[in-house]
Amino acid sequence: MDSKFYKGLDAKGQEKGLLKKHGDTYASKNASGTGPFIVTERQQGVRVDFERFDGYWDKxxxxxxxxxxxxxxxxxxxxxxxxxxxxxxxxFPVPPNDHDRIKKSANTDLVTLGGTRIISFQLNQERVEAFKDKRVRQAVNYAINNEGIVKKIMKGFATPAGQQGPKGYAGYVDDLQPRYDLKKAKQLMKEAGYEAGFSITMMAPNNRYVNDAKIAQAVASMLSKINIKVDLKTLPKAQYWPEFDERSADMMMIGWHSDTEDSANFTEYLTACADEVSGWGQYNSGNYCNEVVDTLVKKAGSETDPATRTQVLQDVERKLYEEAAFVPLHWQNLAWGASKNVAAKDVVNVMNFPYLGDLVIKE
Structure with a gap:
């Protein structure tokens, strides 16, 4: 943020530099920056108009x-x-069911990339006593057919996940694979004393991730096979995130892409012990907490040797897997659709931040 631009009070008497989640602030409606476009009009939820910035630095x-x-x-x-x-x-995004429609059109192109955003569920241990038992959390993971979800719902356009970070990230462990085994899931529920099951609430968005509502429905159905009865509620993302912040359900969906391109970022926000001061565990709606895991991630943060750092983060992934700290589903691939005269392939990336400043429209 430009400190000079956001200095002082706005018409409401609030600091211009105030940042507030889901809030009506000066900073949320007044842009300042050095990018290739400027905002000329904004109707929230309807449209945003951009005009090229003549003074853009990249000539x-x-x-x-x-x-x-x-x-x-x-x-x-x-x-x-x-x-x-x-x-x-x-x-963006193009649902997997519609890929062929765009491919077959003479006027459009489909551009795809392998994705690194993990789609997952978190199990709230403060709301559900059973989720404090590692065996129950493991049973939930064993009951969910990740590969089936990818094949039937995602039409193969995703990679089944057994851990936070995808292959290529520091911390990835080859042998931490999805563990679907319904017999094992039932056995664990029996060992934990929950053979008869229990009831939970579940929430998921219905317009944030690719096929998010369908995925949630599938997971709820799979859990019924180990006698976990799910009351599922799906919401538009604008309504979902305030509910997520309030931890309003026993099991909640979240997708996450690591800004640092390694698994430490996942842990810091999704599975670390929640700490309002540091921001660690800010999106850990499951309230999972293991001080050993946090210590390892902090150690990785100060480790300068890449090989040693990778080993530390692999230890984190192994610990989270063994404790079934959360429910990994898959890494969501990316798909954009564009008119033939739009050189979309040249500006998209796995971070999913298309650099529109360099976008070329072919005459």
Missing amino acids: KSPGNVDEIVLTPIKEGPTRVAALLSGDVDFI
């Missing part, structure tokens, strides 16, 4: 786009239809 940028209109289209099929009809030029 070698190949980008030739002067204006961009960003239009939120919540439903996947509607989004795809808008692209195919020519109403829009560039969309």
